[in-house]
Amino acid sequence: MSFIEFVEGPMFYAAAAIFVAAGLWRIIGILRIGKKPDLAPPRGSATAGWWKGNLRHFFPRGLFAERTWMHILGGYGFHLGLFVLLFFAAPHIAFVERFTGLSWPALPRWGFIIAAEIAFAGLIVLWVRRFSDPVMRQISDWDDHIGTWLTFLVMLTGCLALQESVVALRATHMLFVNIWLIYFPFSRLMHAFTVFLSRGATGASYGRKGMNP
Amino acid sequence: MTNVAITTLLNQTDSDIAAYLEACVHCGECAEACQFYESTRDPKYTPTFKLAPLVKAYKRHKAPLRGIKKIFGLVPDEVTEDELREWEPLIYDSCTMCGRCTLVCPMGIDIAGTIRKVREGYAAADIVPDGLKQARVNVEKTSSPMGVTPKALLAQIKHQEEDTGLKIPVDVQGADYLALFSSHEIMASPEIIGAYARIFAKAGLSWTISTEAYEATNVGVQIGSGPLAAKLVQRVVDEAERLGVKYVISPECGHAYGAIRWAGPNLIGRTFDFEVLHIIELLDRLRRDGLIPAGKKDERRLTLHDPCQIVRRGGLLKEPRRLMDDACSNFVEMPGAGIANLCCGGGGGVSANQRAEELRTKAFGVKLDQIEKLGGVDAVVIPCANCRGVFEDGLFDLDRELEVIGLGELVAETLADDPPKAAE
Amino acid sequence: MRHILSFLAICLIVATGVPASAQDPVTQTRESIMERQRGLGLSGDYSLPSGQPPAPEAVQPGSVPQLGTRGYASDSDIWRALRDGSANATPSSSTAASQLMQVIGDDWRMIRHDYLIKYAGWVLLGVILLIALFYLIRGRIMIRGGRAGKTIPRFSMSHRIAHWFLASTFILMALSGLIILLGRPVLVKGLGEWLMVGQLGMDDSVVTTLKSVNGVLNSAALQGHNLFGPVFILSLLIVIVRFMKGNFFQKADFGWILKGGGLIGGHASSNHYNFGEKTWYWVVVLVGLMISVTGLFLLFPWLSDNLRFHQAATILHAIGALGMICFAMGHAYVGSVGMEGSLDSMLRGEVDVNWAKEHHDLWYEEVTGEKVSHDHDDTAATGAGTAEGTA
Helix, strand or coil: CCHHHHHHCHHHHHHHHHHHHHHHHHHHHHHHHCCCCCCCCCCCCHHHHHHHHHHHCCCCCHHHHHHHHHHHHHHHHHHHHHHHHHHHCHHHHHHHHHHHCCCCCCCCHHHHHHHHHHHHHHHHHHHHHHHHCHHHHHHCCHHHHHHHHHHHHHHHHHHHCCCCCCHHHHHHHHHHHHHHHHHHHHCHHHHHHHHHHHHHHHHHHHHHCCCCC | CHHHHHHHHHHHCCHHHHHHHHHCCCCCHHHHHCHHHHHHCCHHHCHHHHCHHHHHHHHHHCCCCHHHHHHCCCCCCCCCHHHHHHHHHHHHCCCCCCCHHHHHCCCCCCHHHHHHHHHHHHHHCCCCCHHHHHHHHHHHHHCCCCCCCHHHHHHHHHHHHHHHCCCCCECCCCCCEEECECHHHHHHCCHHHHHHHHHHHHHCCCEEECCCCCECCCHHHHHCCHHHHHHHHHHHHHHHHHHCCCEEEECCCHHHHHHHHHHHHHHHCCCCCCEEEEHHHHHHHHHHCCCCCECCCEEEEEEECCCCCCCCCCCCCHHHHHHHHHHEEEEECCCCCHHHCCCCCCCCCHHHCHHHHHHHHHHHHHHHHHHHCCCCCCEEECCCHHHHHHHHHHHHHCCCCCEEECHHHHHHHCECCCHHHHHC | CHHHHHHHHHHHHHHHCCCHHHHCCCCCCHHHHHHHHCCCCCCCCCCCCCCCCCCHHHHCCCCCCCEECCEECCHHHHHHHHHHCCCCCCCCCCHHHHCCCCCHHHHHHHHHHHHHHHHHHHHHHHHHHHHHHHHHHHCCECCCCCCCCCEEECCCHHHHHHHHHHHHHHHHHHHHHHHHHHHHHHHHHHHHHHHHHHHCCCCCHHHHHHHHHHHHHHHHHHHHHHHHHHHHHHHHHHHHHHCCCCCCCCHHHHHHHHCHHHCCCCCCCCCCCCHHHHHHHHHHHHHHHHHHHHHHHHHCHHHCCCHHHHHHHHHHHHHHHHHHHHHHHHHHHHHCCCECCHHHHHHCCEEEHHHHHHHCHHHHHHHHCCCCCCCCHHHHHHHHCCCCCCC
16 A cells, blocks of 8 residues: 555544544533533523624724734634645645545635635644743643644645655645654644634623624 | 532533633733733733633643643642742732633633633632732622621611602502612712612603612622622522512622623523523613603713623623713713723722732722823713722822713703603 | 835836847847958947847748858847847737747746856855854853843734734745745755765665645745735835834934944944844835735736736845845744844833833833933943844
């Protein structure tokens, strides 16, 4: 078995299985802790609040945005860029199609290159802030840095393989993808999913109070 | 002692708190919303950092997948007593549980609510600032954190009856409304009792003050002791149900409202037989029902401070504004008014904590800057007795002048004259 | 900003010599040959270009070629005409298409291969050795009198983010660029042919392997370089704007130069930035913009069909980048290992008061309103003078 066959075959299956199983385990584990029902008579709907909380926090508040615009630009740039890159790059869609048969329209090459550039710029800005801001230095731990670096390496090896003609480069990219998938559910990268629980919890409790911060 | 703290911390961690701890990405945005960070620029005041003891305990004992992490040695060590003590000032002195950090948090984490849970662990282990300990002792003796006795209350009521010429009902069985007050109001601004009397008389409602349950503030909530908080709520509930009132009126006091309105039923484990209303909510209701029509407006330039526990975390956003519009002709809003308004700096028991005084004054400085930016404000209307106290202390410490008035007082002063009076 | 860009564009055009025909290689025309044969044009300058384009009818199809010394016009003349582009070999009017044989590429190849690639690596190694040597002689420059423990703010959050943003993209661009430029000579020629086969006597197949490794690395480096290029330009523009304030040369810079940045003796006063830092800033601005413009040109080759532009762009891009990498290595050295307290300014945004007094006294006075005393400088300078390079 060649290296590329290994990283696109058994290793990928194992990594994907760990990603799904451990990810679900973690989400269910959080929910299983459970909570007592709220006995205070509500002034508004908790369900509506759950949705409002989730949607409202996608957008920064103007009052704070003035002070944190660099971070907001970096954060949006990285996340939106990564989203586009991940789901609308032709090689990624082709990869998904290979395994599932599902396919959807891809962005033209220049489109996803621009998305990648924005994502890279954003990620670098976020990482730079992490080590040069006293607040960030105070609260960051190894998980933050490993998560950032792994994501960066996945993106970097992906962009190095852009010529799509060198198997060794694609294999390197896949290797990092696999490592990233395995690391994901055990790390803070899980915020991609736990964010909805967290925003929802706050949204629901504020929703009951008739507020929606 | 540490074990008690850790056990309590873990018991307090429900799925919401777990989701918060799991979702934090250490982005540091919350620091930008925190007055204690803003006024000191000290990174240790970053809100999410204050949660560290809970995070450690959670990761070690409760977080999903901790078993696998343990194999790789990635689970944090047990929280030590030294750590708990090191974090104590962060948890009690530098957090008013104002909840502003939640607004800026991209993950929507309720850090204030989580701090409240962390305090449970601290209170259980009795690692608590002296100021709050003293308040707890006072409450256990007299039910009031400032040691206000029924006798003192009755004296103040008598004064107000003389001032207003109105009979103030005490311990009346079967009244519709039971009014609670905060010690600060009873001792420092008893006019508010007179204002209530005028308003209820105007609206023609039956009300009463109880000598058994007059204190609305809840040290249990501030210190983070669920059992004490439940005891204090229970006393009000028992008295309200004994008197058979339909409504209990929470006074202009931030945490007191949250304690009885939102936490109360959960603390005593059952719903109440009466409805809890905040005085502002009641005034707004009476105003809209036409029972207390507005009269001549105050023409000064006034602004409104939003007490965190009443507005952002209490849900009363529009009510105080409608009352303000009726009561004054020159109402200006602060930048970020309403849900994102700055805290006075002394909520959540910080004002009862002498150790935090310097820090609190700094945080108040940020608040004062916000008001002074408006320019030419004659007075600030504050529907919270604790905020008013913090304002007065802070203004004194910073040697600045600004009039501070309660919203209930303002409403009472700007009521329309009685039609019969007008006819006379 | 626009003015700087247009200025650079003009410089580029002038430097690369437009129009191209003005610099045609040494040419002989049919006339010059005929003249020489008739013994007329022995004026001695036959080998110099006339300045006029060669007569187009020289080898017009269908025309009867004039007799030369060896019968028909010699083949070499035809080749020469083809070579200098005067042959009109195709009916196309496009300059590139009508040129059947492109020779300027040969010049470019020679410059690139015999000068640029040959010396680039040695220049880089030389700079590294210089820095190492400086470290051995001078050691880490400590803060005179130690740290005060009190700090003052030097760079805001946005300065720091801008700086590290550029630094990160620069490192990525530099590494990938060096692989593109030096991958083959270092891996295949140096490591493979010279060391492994030549010195260690390994089998020739190792060279083949290294060639394919180099191929993979180059594919990766080129894609990375192209993708990060625009990000680098973005970060460069941010740095240019964010750091412009305070980076114009001032009176104190004269003194700083005269005192050799404090190396020669005495204390060299400086403002927020010293002469070395200002020079580095302007190198970043000018060279950075130059490699950005030339880089964009290489990324989007359809911007012009003039080959000379492209050739000049590759050469200038490489030279500029090499220069910047050399500067950056010195900058990184002084900013970290080389000088105590420098890294704080970019890591935490705050510097020790004593560091500020020593290296940027005028700035310190401006910020704090305090006078800095240099009484002890001379005594201390003999042992540990200040040497602000390009921190």
